[in-house]
């Protein structure tokens with residue numbers, strides 16, 4: 523397996539479109555690295571430059587200490603799995619998986635061993651004689667992953683491999699991919715725009731926007747300490763609520779105020795606000811739906827005007843407004859609430875985040 527380094531990598535397309543700017547990242551051996559961000563932010567272009575399918579405009583790509591900028595894709599020893607399954611329709615599952623080994627003149631016995639081992643890992647041993655047309659979407663995707671696994675490459679590159687599957691299969695395959703990663707001890711670089719996939723699969727996540735890295739960190743760090751409002755809003759589902767508030771001093775304590783609501787911050791946060799010279803200024807209060815609760819003290823109380831209640835089974839999502847700000851709260855299903863009513867909910871003040879206004 524491999525470690526990779528991207529140093530100041532940039533990509534400008536012939537039409538002048540700048541897709542990736544000064545991308546700097548060290549990818550460690552056996553990492554499950556996720557590139558995530560909204561559509562068009564440069565994820566696929568970054569992956570394709572690593573694969574060698576797209577020329578690097580400037581900067582350096584190193585794989586295991588070797589400069590790879592000009593190395594042809596076949597010589598990089600990487601396997602790519604695409605969103606479309608890219609299977610040969612006239613070949614059986616076995617032959618599809620064996621194909622890349624045959625063209626590399628790997629011996630028959632070795633091919634057989636590798637194909638059967640990969641099929642076993644992916645639970646598709648019973649499908650080896652079928653042709654792609656007789657497979658479901660999920661099975662096809664397993665075969666595509668199997669074709670990548672048999673090559674035993676230095677690293678796997680995956681571009682939204684699950685996005686053609688239905689929701690249930692996607693969840694199943696997510697778990698499978700995690701297992702495969704552990705079992706193979708593989709270095710994986712995985713592109714997705716789905717933050718749930720990013721959070722559940724990644725050992726580290728790179729959040730991109732407009733061709734640049736905003737933050738690269740472990741999932742938990744991204745969730746608890748997002749570097750800015752964009753990352754905070756991108757990670758988490760439903761996404762974080764942002765409410766414009768004033769930072770004030772009241773009753774000898776520091777609070778944030780908005781539309782008749784007043785929340786007192788804890789000591790650590792108060793210190794941060796005073797030192798950051800935030801008193802009297804307007805900031806965004808960031809609070810996640812799961813950090814709003816049914817009970818609490820007056821210091822944490824918010825008045826939510828309920829518009830819609832979504833019942834999810836073990837919990838509900840209350841969508842409404844606090845003042846003029848749209849807010850969503852994830853609460854227990856027995857919480858008394860109906861559309862049109864005003865209810866009190868309580869913010870976990872140890873979990874709030876404050877962001878500068880742009």
Ligand code: ADP
Pocket residue numbers: 535536537539540541559560561562563564565566567568
């Ligand atoms: P993502 O994978 O995050 O959706 P891409 O890497 O595909 O984003 O694209 C990044 C930007 O580069 C987008 O603005 C896209 O339109 C542009 N782009 C991608 N491929 C080409 C190309 N071959 N020629 C010109 N612009 C391109």
